[in-house]
Amino acid sequence: MGFIRKHSFKIAVLVLLLAVGAYLFYSLVWSKGQPLPIEMDAPEFTIQDIDGKEVSLADTAGKVKLVYFYFANCPDVCPPTTFLLSQLQDLLREDKSLVEKAELISITFDPVRDTPEEIRNFATRNHAQFDGWHFLRGEEEATRKLAESYKIVVTKNKETGEFGHYNRIILVDKDNQIRKWFNGSDEMLSAEDMFKEMKRLF
Secondary structure: OHHHHHOHHHHHHHHHHHHHHHHHHHHHHHHHHOOOOOOEEOOOOEEEEOOOOEEEOHHHOOOEEEEEEEOOOOOOOHHHHHHHHHHHHHHHHHOOOOHHHEEEEEEEOOOOOOOHHHHHHHHHHOOOOOOOEEEEEOOHHHHHHHHHHOOOOEEEOOOOOOEEEOOEEEEEOOOOEEEEEEEOOOOOOOHHHHHHHHHOOO
């Protein structure tokens, strides 16, 4: 008992170091080698793109996808998150063996203000390239319900018409199963992080 009391601080530090070491091993080594869990089936949809062509989730089967719900008039998180996705698109385009295996899908939940022209301008401002990146626009209520089915909460202020929403990017595998939600507002999230996670599913 006296030994424990005498060396209690050293023992506490040792336990802490072991705990930190175990966490680092799990997060940096062991967990990286584990397959991403299947969270749920990605809900099906069929929505028109800004050229009026219908795009469905089924059309993208066999490709790894990132799905993002946004609105072009967003004053804060949507532009930088879309730019982050454009950086990811650049990484995919650099590897010609991967570019045909991936899709990016952005779905607006503000179709009244987000006209095709407005969406094109938004995409161009944020360096998106339309080859391999679908910008979709459907009915407002149907899109809100679709977002909720992807675990993305969307709210609308009836007085101002402004939206609030979870800023998440959804990783969907080749079998149209959701494997992960990225926090698009996480300042530590990088295009390289998402690229590495996508590569695990190719």
